[in-house]
Amino acid sequence: MRKLKNEELNRLTVEEFKKTGKTPLVVILDNVRSLNNIGSVFRTSDAFLIEKIFLCGITAQPPHNEIRKTALGATESVEWEYVENIIELVEELKKQNYTLVALEQVENSTLLSDFYPIKNQKYALVFGNEVKGVQQKVVDLCDLCIEIPQLGTKHSLNIAVSAGVVLWDFFSKVNKYF
DSSP, X not given: OOOOOGGGSOOOOHHHXXXXXXXXXXXXXXXXXXXXXXXXXXXXXXXTTEEEEEEETTOOOSSOHHHHHHHTTHHHHSEEEEESOHHHHHHHHHHTTEEEEEEOOOTTOEEGGGOOOOTTOEEEEEXXXXXXXXXXXXXXXXXXXXXXOOOSSOSOOOHHHHHHHHHHHHHHHHHHHO
């Protein structure tokens, strides 16, 4: 095996990315405080052709050096918007027929491995604050909650790791079954 050079990877340009068909998913960051986590979500969203990221509450916005460090240019390719009030955003997305999904540990959550997106359905996936998770009032408005199965002694994953796991899973299921 030979490691590929960057020029051999056939990466899209920012202009090509913007014109490319997207995964039917928007990401909502609910009061995410770590700039590195925000940048990582941008980078992962670029990798899996996510439509848009909504930054809500205290979530920082580009341009910011700490976001830029982990995003590696993805703040230029992935569409994003700041919306201060997440409740208003969730209600608006529901009116636009998005299925709202929180990544959260709740009663009767659906394990990620058991979640299969419905063809031609638009989804909005909510990731919460690093300490408090997704606000209960947002959970109450969601159509379902999915949970990443965890078998060790810890009860949570870093949001950047969670986003990587969930966005890859969603992307792979959408592309496998459709």
